[in-house]
Amino acid sequence: MMMMGKTLLAASFVLAGAVAAHAHAQLESANPRVGSVVSAAPSVLTLNFSEAVEPAFSSVQVTDAGGRRVDGGKMRVDRGNPRQVQVPLQALAPGQYNVRWRVLSADTHKTEGSFGFEVRP
Amino acid sequence: MSSLAFGHDWRRRFPRPSAQAGTVAAFAGLAFILYGASPAAAHCFAGSRFFPATLSVEDPCVADELSLPTISSFKTGDIPANRELDISGEFSKRITEDFGVSIGRTYTRLWVPGGPGAHGWQNLETTFKYQFLTWPQAEFVVSAGVSVEWGRTGNASVGAEKFHTVTPTLWVGKGMGDLPPSFGFARAFALTGQVGYAIPTWRRTVTVTSIDLDTGDVELDEERHRHFLEYGGSIQFSMPYLKANVVDLGLPDVFNRMVPLVEARFRTPVANMIQMANTWDENNRTTGTVNPGIIYVADKFQIGAEAIIPINRASGKGVGWVAQLHFYLDDIFPTTIGRPIIPISARIGQ
Numbered sequence: 001m002m003m004m005g006k007t008l009l010a011a012s013f014v015l016a017g018a019v020a021a022h023a024h025a026q027l028e029s030a031n032p033r034v035g036s037v038v039s040a041a042p043s044v045l046t047l048n049f050s051e052a053v054e055p056a057f058s059s060v061q062v063t064d065a066g067g068r069r070v071d072g073g074k075m076r077v078d079r080g081n082p083r084q085v086q087v088p089l090q091a092l093a094p095g096q097y098n099v100r101w102r103v104l105s106a107d108t109h110k111t112e113g114s115f116g117f118e119v120r121p
Numbered sequence: 122m123s124s125l126a127f128g129h130d131w132r133r134r135f136p137r138p139s140a141q142a143g144t145v146a147a148f149a150g151l152a153f154i155l156y157g158a159s160p161a162a163a164h165c166f167a168g169s170r171f172f173p174a175t176l177s178v179e180d181p182c183v184a185d186e187l188s189l190p191t192i193s194s195f196k197t198g199d200i201p202a203n204r205e206l207d208i209s210g211e212f213s214k215r216i217t218e219d220f221g222v223s224i225g226r227t228y229t230r231l232w233v234p235g236g237p238g239a240h241g242w243q244n245l246e247t248t249f250k251y252q253f254l255t256w257p258q259a260e261f262v263v264s265a266g267v268s269v270e271w272g273r274t275g276n277a278s279v280g281a282e283k284f285h286t287v288t289p290t291l292w293v294g295k296g297m298g299d300l301p302p303s304f305g306f307a308r309a310f311a312l313t314g315q316v317g318y319a320i321p322t323w324r325r326t327v328t329v330t331s332i333d334l335d336t337g338d339v340e341l342d343e344e345r346h347r348h349f350l351e352y353g354g355s356i357q358f359s360m361p362y363l364k365a366n367v368v369d370l371g372l373p374d375v376f377n378r379m380v381p382l383v384e385a386r387f388r389t390p391v392a393n394m395i396q397m398a399n400t401w402d403e404n405n406r407t408t409g410t411v412n413p414g415i416i417y418v419a420d421k422f423q424i425g426a427e428a429i430i431p432i433n434r435a436s437g438k439g440v441g442w443v444a445q446l447h448f449y450l451d452d453i454f455p456t457t458i459g460r461p462i463i464p465i466s467a468r469i470g471q
Contacts, residue, residue: 023420023452024164027365035368050420096302107455112257113169115366116302 025051025083025105027113034115041092041119045071047101052082057104060087065096082106092119164449168257169366170296170311171359173416174447176425177384178315178353181262181294183221183252185450185459186213195429195441198408202438204232207243214458218466223248229279241276250292254469260296260311265289268317283326288351290317296359298366309363314354321346324393347393353386353409361418378419384412384427408436412443421452 031046032038045062055077062071072088085103097119102112165172165182172180174188189210196202211225227243250266268288275281296311297304323346331340357380364370364377387409394405414427426444431437451459 023449024166026361026420029369033369033371034365107452109164109451109455111166113365 023051023105023107024109024111025049025053025103026111027101030099030115032117035117037118037120039119039121041089043089045087045089045099047085047087049083049085049103049105051105051107053077053085054104054106055085058085058102060085060099060101062087062089063098063100064093070097094119094121164451165262165294167255167260167262167294167296169298170260170294170362171418172262172294172296172311172313173357173380173418173423173425174445175313175355175357175382175384175416176414176427176443176445177386177410177412178313178355179248179292181252181264181292181313181315183215183219183250183264184213185215185221185461187211187448187450188225188445189448191443191445193429193441193443196438198431198435198437200434201234203234206230215461217461217463219252221250223250231279239278241279242274242281243279244273244275244281245271247271258299260294260298262294264292266292272322282321284321284323284346286319286321288317288319290315290351296362298362306363306367308367309359311357311359311362312354313357314352316350316352318391319349319351321348345393345395347390350389350391351387353384355382355384357382375417378417380416380418382414382416384414386410386412387432406433406435408433410436414443422446422448
């Protein structure tokens with residue numbers, strides 16, 4: 001019993017030590033913040049992920065309450081910080097907006113998510 | 122896939138996925154040799170929803186995972202109750218993107234009041250699982266499969282049976298993120314469930330209890346092996362989902378990685394029961410536990426702990442506990458054992 005316990009413990013430590021590879025890219029923060037109400041219309045949407053993002057296989061769409069796209073085109077991954085994605089926005093009128101993102105992390109894991117924010121002067 | 126295991130009494134009632142260290146190592150070695158190449162989804166994702174590996178019911182997906190160890194301690198439903206400690210592990214491997222196999226086993230130690238204790242291995246268990254439906258927009262996942270407990274692979278001293286038990290099972294997961302935004306925090310909830318039908322390969326075991334040497338009379342004891350309906354589920358509140366998809370409350374990261382949950386698992390005998398006229402056989406009642414707890418989700422592993430609360434005396438005595446360390450092999454070894462051996466997918470909706 002003791003021997004088996006030690007073996008299990010050792011195996012767990014080995015695995016824990018192996019935790020150096022990439023993981024799924026999760027959204028860590030956004031600006032505007034997820035679910036927030038902002039008084040000034042942002043001109044850029046910034047997403048910060050937990051892993052580096054492959055821009056060629058990733059996308060971000062921002063739509064208004066009517067489903068019309070209000071992002072200003074192609075997303076951009078920061079060269080100095082490949083975990084950060086920026087998307088230019090059109091001039092946003094007061095209202096609710098939805099962000100839908102799909103990204104591929106460096107180790108080919110796909111993740112996606114969506115959130116809303118509101119512009120209320 | 123994943124989940125856990127629980128001691129002889131608990132485990133006998135609730136067949137678990139777990140695993141023996143040696144078997145795990147052998148399987149891992151084989152997987153290293155056979156590694157394939159494919160784009161990876163893995164984990165248990167349905168759209169934006171991540172279903173963590175739950176401790177007492179299985180999550181509804183096929184994945185490359187290792188639960189090692191899972192440790193549980195509780196008092197059994199025997200009268201008087203025995204104290205039981207279980208240490209188990211489970212290794213899950215995707216063969217294709219949608220089809221996986223898991224192998225698990227449990228080491229049990231029993232303390233019997235006023236009697237000798239016992240320790241040994243429970244029977245080896247294998248689960249074959251096919252994730253046939255993934256509906257990302259609805260955060261909905263369905264898998265079907267069969268679990269097999271292999272008889273004569275464990276120690277009878279801790280209750281391992283000589284016969285096999287085959288359990289066809291359906292697993293379901295549903296996130297609430299597709300509710301309208303007005304539902305707010307409720308969108309961070311998710312439900313998982315499973316239902317299976319356990320069929321022993323022996324209908325009964327007959328043992329000779331005594332022989333009268335004068336008359337030659339033989340006294341026999343017959344034990345019927347009942348069929349069980351096994352069902353359960355979990356309700357989860359995902360702080361990671363809340364932060365990334367509903368509202369970022371600006372909480373410290375440690376809170377944003379927690380998933381408080383309540384799991385429940387039950388077992389009801391439904392066939393091959395002993396019928397006694399005008400009497401209620403206590404052995405034929407539903408047993409089960411309700412397990413409130415919490416899972417901490419890190420990038421490449423998770424840690425979970427739950428209380429084990431029996432629903433009646435036949436299910437156990439007092440409150441036990443279970444804890445688990447669980448590794449996401451698809452993240453730790455993304456180019457080797459974290460990938461399906463054959464990178465094809467035939468699932469609906471993804």
